Amino acid sequence: MMKVAVIGAGVNGVASALKILEHYQAEKRLNVQVSIISEEFTPNTTGDGSAGLWGPFLLSGTEKSKIYQWSKSMHNFLEKIWLSEDAGEAGVCLLPCVRLSTDPNVSVEDFWRDIVYGAVDLTPEQLAVYNKNRDVKFTSGLSFVTYTSEPLKLLPYLTKRFVRKGGRVEQQKVTDLESFVRDSPYDVIVNCTGLGSRQLLNDDNMYAVRGQVSRIKANWVFAAILDESDDGNYIIPNTESVVLGGTHQEKDYNTKVSDVDKRFIIDGCRRLMPGLVHTQHLFDWVGLRPGRVQVRLESERRGRKLLIHNYGHGGSGVTLCEGCADDVLSLLLAAKLNSKL
Template sequence: MPFWADVVLGFRKMTEAELTRFPQHVFGQAFTTLKCETPAYLPWLEKRVKRSGGLLLTRRIEDLWELHPSFDIVVNCAGLGSQQLVGDPTLAPVRGQLLRVQAPWVKHFIRDGSGLTYVYPGASHVTLGGTRQKEDWNLSPDAEISRDIFSRCCALEPSLHRAYDIKEKVGLRPYRPGVRLQKELLARGGQKLPVVHNYGHGSGGISVHWGSALEAARLVSECVRALRTSASTSKL
């Protein structure tokens, strides 16, 4: 499921002439922004981590304690997996279904006031959306929903009737009433495991990922200082 990181660079009320393109609306806003293309951005981040000396391991775990004592501190960014991994009952999926189409003549973002209907052109395709279906784990596309999305988007941009190579996509957003960005000290059998949780961002994960990562890093630094203080004290 693609997401976008938006940085608004300019913001203004749409003119009456611009609004004639959207006869079903009486008010609109226009802005200039940056769009983060995650298919390119995430591999770049991975390379950045490796260049900095980071080691990437792929492993399935059922319990955070499986990482102890190999790791002194754990950062939990498991998203929806945290529902079972740390037993968080407030975490739930918000299902998103959208369409990826070829419509290279579409050059501008368009979305309605609710943000539910949108047309987002990208480097290789145009994304049409969407849905917000709470507590729905279904990853299979619904043909009726796809027809509704296409109809809504064509109402905003009639030229999309000519779109081709239409593909359906479904993803689950890890929703929580509030983002969990905090420390926790787990204890078991005399052992302690510091954990920094960073999950539950819903559909805004990419939009706020850098700030969340900086805060998580700050919390990790606090855990490191606490471990060093504890080690120094034990030597006295």
């Protein structure tokens, strides 16, 4: 029996665990046991407060070719769910999205434009609509259709799929990764601890990118609008509420709601969409994105054991989780651990 432990129950941990389990089940190799071991589970992981909009964001020095490959895999995965009877349960929505830039020298980043559906640049006439009532004008924009997969629904859905197929789930904080790898019964350990890796591995390349959002009730908002400027706001509908954002404050570890940020979010989003004035405010939320100089996705041998790292997904953990899980599985298969496999 090969035993695999995935540490972390955020989007990356659950996607990786499910990927490994479903691979071996499809191969009819039933001598593989996969467990998720984590301190926190949904609804208390970083993704749970996010809108889960597909789109690469805040990924620092991660190679564009990798981001492209990983995010494309997630788009395909979401398309499959969207076309299945699971879409509602998994919280997967197909929606129009507009990204806007105020920088006359840099248009909206779009190296991924062939992944989404129907991407077109906004015409000057279309931009003029968004520029009404604004001092700082938008100079370019991209309109397309993509998915949201809000982790508050996606995570329970993926976890249920994992458990139904025999995956195990255990609540435990790992305080010493070295001794966990050495002394635990697991042959393969996949580290998906997000910002937890900063402490667990003394990884100085990791830092929090604080994000605050507000959730409101506004059933009439059907499209996502994002201002790409450094201090830009965004509006992203989910199935039952709308997320207004947002902040990205590097190396800020404060998890308390800030009134100043709340004002910035509400006022900025109302400038983008004045109708938001008459909406019900539900709650505010703060999360710490697992920022890193680049995503760490690699494996190392520890004696007869294999340790795979998959963390540091910044502002795109939801967008990248399926593609990164593909690579976790590839690293595991490439290791050809021993005759048990």
